Amino acid sequence: MIVKAKRLTKRFYEQKMEITALDDIDLDIKNGATALLGPNGSGKSTLIKLILGLLTPTSGKIELFPGINESIGKKLMRVGYMPETPSLISGVNAVKFIRHIGMISGLSYNLALQRAHEVLDYVGIFEERYREIKGYSTGMKQRILFAQALVHDPEFLILDEPTTGLSPEGRSEMLQLISEISKEYGKSILFSTHILPDVEKICHNVIILHLGKVLYEGSSSQIIKDAKKGKRIVVSTNVEKVTRDFIEHGMKVIKDWRQENAFFVRTHEKLSFSFAHEIAEQNGATLIEFRDEEVSLENLFVDRIKEEVKA
Ligand SMILES: Nc1ncnc2c1ncn2[C@@H]1O[C@H](COP(=O)(O)OP(=O)(O)OP(=O)(O)O)[C@@H](O)[C@H]1O
Ligand SMILES: [Mg+2]
Structure with a gap:
C-alpha cells in the first residue's frame, strides 16, 4: 500500500464561500500504476497535494507509505512529483534546473549533475539542455517536468495531468515513457488525466472522483469492459x-x-x-x-x- 485515506475532507474558504474539494473519502492506493480520473474541479489535484503534504486535511487522515515509521520529510525523498502547472525556474538551462532539484532531493552535487544528464537523455532532451528553459516548447517543458520528478530515482511517481497540452505525438511519447517507468523499472505511479485511452495503456487501477467523492475504485480492465458492453x-x-x-x-x-x-x-x-x-x-x-x-x-x-x- 502506498497511500491510505480515511474519512478525508478538504474544504477551501474563498470570499465567505465554502468549497468542499474532497468530501469524506476513504481510499487505498496500491502498488503499481493507478489512474486518477475526474472532470475539472473534481478534486484530483487537491488529493495529490494532500498526499504530498502541500495541503493539510480539514478533517480525516491521509497517510503516505502507511505503516512505515518515518518522518513525512524522509518519505517524500522517495516520491517524485510532476505538478499540473509548470513551476519551472526561468533564467536557467535544463541541466542546472534538474541538478538543483536533485540536490533538493538529497543528492550530492556530482551525483545530481550525473543524474540530470541521465534523465535528460532518458526523456529525449539532447543538446537543447544547455538552452534556457523559458524558450522551450510546451512538449519540451513537460519532459523537463517529468525528468525533474525522476532525478532522485523515486519509488513512487505522482504525475498531475502529464499529457495536458501535448500534441498527439507528444502525448504518445510521454505515455511511452510513463509506461516504461512503470513496467520496466517497476515504479508505482499515480497519474491524473481526463483521457481514457491513456489509462487503458498504462494503469491497472482506477480511481474516479466526482464532486469530491470517490465514484469508482477498482481495476481499469473491469471498468473499460463494463463501459464497452x-x-x-x-x-x-x-x-x-x-x-x-x-x-x-x-x-x-x-x-x-x-x-x-x-x-x-x-x-x-x-x-x-x-x-x-x-x-x-x-x-x-x-x-x-x-x-x-x-x-x-x-x-x-x-x-x-x-x-x-x-x-
Ligand atoms: N487553493 C484553493 N482555494 C480555493 N479553492 C480551491 C483551491 N484549490 C482547489 N480549489 C477548489 O477545489 C475544487 C477541486 O479542485 P482541484 O484543483 O482539486 O480539481 P481537479 O480535479 O484537479 O481539476 P482540474 O481537472 O481542472 O485540474 C475546485 O472547486 C477548486 O475550485
Ligand atoms: Mg487538477
Whole structure:
C-alpha cells in the first residue's frame, strides 16, 4: 500500500464561500500504476497535494507509505512529483534546473549533475539542455517536468495531468515513457488525466472522483469492459415510453443527457437491432440509431453518477 485515506475532507474558504474539494473519502492506493480520473474541479489535484503534504486535511487522515515509521520529510525523498502547472525556474538551462532539484532531493552535487544528464537523455532532451528553459516548447517543458520528478530515482511517481497540452505525438511519447517507468523499472505511479485511452495503456487501477467523492475504485480492465458492453440507441420520439418498455423487459437503461431521445442500454440476451426496432415501432417511434456505445470518460461518469443517484 502506498497511500491510505480515511474519512478525508478538504474544504477551501474563498470570499465567505465554502468549497468542499474532497468530501469524506476513504481510499487505498496500491502498488503499481493507478489512474486518477475526474472532470475539472473534481478534486484530483487537491488529493495529490494532500498526499504530498502541500495541503493539510480539514478533517480525516491521509497517510503516505502507511505503516512505515518515518518522518513525512524522509518519505517524500522517495516520491517524485510532476505538478499540473509548470513551476519551472526561468533564467536557467535544463541541466542546472534538474541538478538543483536533485540536490533538493538529497543528492550530492556530482551525483545530481550525473543524474540530470541521465534523465535528460532518458526523456529525449539532447543538446537543447544547455538552452534556457523559458524558450522551450510546451512538449519540451513537460519532459523537463517529468525528468525533474525522476532525478532522485523515486519509488513512487505522482504525475498531475502529464499529457495536458501535448500534441498527439507528444502525448504518445510521454505515455511511452510513463509506461516504461512503470513496467520496466517497476515504479508505482499515480497519474491524473481526463483521457481514457491513456489509462487503458498504462494503469491497472482506477480511481474516479466526482464532486469530491470517490465514484469508482477498482481495476481499469473491469471498468473499460463494463463501459464497452452497452448499445447507444436514438429514437425519433416518445423516448419515455420506449425506455419504459426496455426496462419492462428487464434491461438497464441510462439516459444520454447530451442528446434528446438518446439513451444507453446495457447488454442483455434479448437486446438486438430487430428487438430495438420493434420496441420503437410499438411506441410510435422510429429507430434512428443502434450502435456500440463508445467508451468515453463522459459515458463512464454519466453511468456512475446515475448509478449513484439510484442507490
Ligand atoms: N487553493 C484553493 N482555494 C480555493 N479553492 C480551491 C483551491 N484549490 C482547489 N480549489 C477548489 O477545489 C475544487 C477541486 O479542485 P482541484 O484543483 O482539486 O480539481 P481537479 O480535479 O484537479 O481539476 P482540474 O481537472 O481542472 O485540474 C475546485 O472547486 C477548486 O475550485
Ligand atoms: Mg487538477
